[in-house]
Amino acid sequence: MSASPRPVALVTGASSGIGESFAHALARRRHDLVLVARRGAVLEDLAARLRTEQGIAVEVCATDLATPDGTALVAERCADPDRPLDLLVNNAGVGTMGRYWELPAAGELGQVALNVVALVHLTHAALGPMVQRGRGGVINVSSTSAYQPIPRHATYGATKAFVSSFTNAVHEELRGTGVRMMVLAPGYTRTNFQADGFDPQHLPEFVWQQPDEVVATALTAYDRGRAVCVTGILNVAAVAATKVLPAAASRKVAGFVTRRAY
């Protein structure tokens, strides 16, 4: 892949949903790809399709990013000076739902390992070589859940608040380096994300976006060098509301929505 004249993008969580949409969109933009997720067979199918349909090179890395070994393996690929990345999309993420103390501790810790620890590790590994080359970028997938505490989704919301704060800060640090960093905050998106106990029937159709729509908005914002991309007018309005409402009010509104939906 190093001999290819095309830019190279690594996408985590590429086996479904928003990550799979990123893979398709970046392939159409003539990027070679490194696809990461746990389900190797799904990634191999996607890779074969993209190679045939788009004529790009695709590497597959089937690994669990919630484990130190899995993250180290992908970090090594991100930092490889002989096969430098032009774009890292930290998209893999999970969210548990329910009252915090009733959820298994392992799921809460795994969520922090994937949504936070792996993202920080991979970003660190990728940025060194990017800054050295004076080009490249990182898109970190957060959520509108980052903007207020989310009862019944407490750990998830907190991990996404971390992702947003972290990415905004490093975006500023990167000024003048030629390297970009953007946080992507989608709202409700039709993917496999919704876990057990979530009933989408409770939410009206107009709140939902399709992953391709989210990714198209994200890549336009990334091209413009934005620090933050909230997708969809409804989500932009909801995020704006959290900035003017008292913290207790937005927390209570979030609790009302999740009480009805989960």
Ligand SMILES: NC(=O)c1ccc[n+]([C@@H]2O[C@H](COP(=O)([O-])OP(=O)(O)OC[C@H]3O[C@@H](n4cnc5c(N)ncnc54)[C@H](OP(=O)(O)O)[C@@H]3O)[C@@H](O)[C@H]2O)c1
């Ligand atoms: N859907 C929404 O409503 C929504 C809203 C806001 C933000 N987001 C964010 O969007 C991102 C993508 O989620 P999605 O909605 O596209 O959900 P999804 O369809 O469930 O995709 C999640 C992806 O992450 C991968 N993944 C999960 N655990 C992993 C692990 N331990 N190691 C490696 N890969 C792992 C999954 O692949 P494998 O199972 O093959 O590992 C899958 O490819 C997440 O960060 C999520 O928080 C989603």
